[in-house]
Amino acid sequence: MKYFGNGLSEQHKELNHMIRKAAQLERSKALFLEIHAKLHLSNVSNTEKNEVDDLLCDLDRNEYAIMPTSKDETIAWVLWHIARLEDLTMNILVAQKEQIFNQEWKERLNIAITDTGNALSDDEIMELSRDINIGELHHYRNAVGRRTREIVNALNAVDLKRKVRLADLDIILWAGGVTQQENSKWLLDFWGKKDVAGLLLMPPTRDVMLHLNDCCKWKEYIRTKKKFYRC
Template sequence: MDLSQRKQWNENHKKLTSVILKPSEYQNSIGLFLSQHSLLHSSKMSNSPVATLEDDLLKDLMEESFRKYPVEAPDTRNSIVWHVWHVTRIEDMTMNILVAEGDQVLHTYNWAKELKVDYPHSGNQMTEIEIADLSENIDINALLEYRIEVGRKTREIVSHLLPGEFRNKVDAGRIDILKEQNAVKREASWLLEYWGNKTIAGLILMPATRHIFLHLNKAIRIKKRIQKI
């Protein structure tokens, strides 16, 4: 995605924000979400012929650059692999627990073993030792496969929402499940309150789309600084 395509993504996100709560725009909202979301995962996830933001990040990305921590960037010290893992974990828990009221993809397969790191939370408020451990030891191929599964599950969930469900508030009982699963570190408990005040539409517009867009752009900037692209 070049600069003009990123600007178009932002414009389309504004459009999605303006129509998602209108029952008459239900089909349009679903289609627009699926288009926006597909650009935030690898093209393999949606079998798309269009190069995505994640494709841009991964193209010619060296493993050393992927894992490098800390990084010298004005707005983050975290590694590229941390950013990819972080957005995937948040998409998994918010879409599957809070929207679908089901189970996290992380827990439906032995992903912790495959990923080779056992962090059940979102990554917010991780210590430097934890981030260094994750950056060094996570299995990158497993992470990218996990990410594909999360993305596909999100698309299934949103495609099956009914028009009126976009206005539904997050069920407090689902927030309690995230607490029980240690999905958010105690030091980042504000995040649960933030999600608890959202509607389903609000979760779709942030964790499932804009949040990923922001972090992938940040990761691309890190890649360019490290690899002098």
């Protein structure tokens, strides 16, 4: 069921169709940035209030750390997960520069992990969700989103067809962006098969659309049901 992002899938399909065509470079970048703006708080792109604002503006602290059913994660986990994915892929793999996340951010966020959270158990997801500083989580994701927009604005047609470097995948592993666990390390193989265009089409766009749809569904569930799997 669709809870978030009406029209975004169609825009994403359009982007997928044109993104590797040199003649469509500027149009592709503009469309990416339009989609991206709708997947972050509006202050990231200085645009009008959007669905992400609506999702997050009135959430209570405890609602970030509720796992509605045994098949779900939490809103806090999702925001951490999509922020880390975007930070790692856009900064290290696309821009070939340092990620935003560092020891200072780790302390500000009040977390023990540095990876995307793919391999966390339910207990570990709940611990992360209860401990993480929600205000700093929003600040971190905002910083990641703003950096992505700078990176994409600077791309040229040759960049979009550039393959991911194995050395940059090693940097992600060394920096703790993924772990040696099977449910985490597979990301390196997945990203290693992509070019820059392929990365733009997944971690900062398509993947976020799916996760935010889940968050909107969970928010509705949390506010209409009385029993939850974990809270």
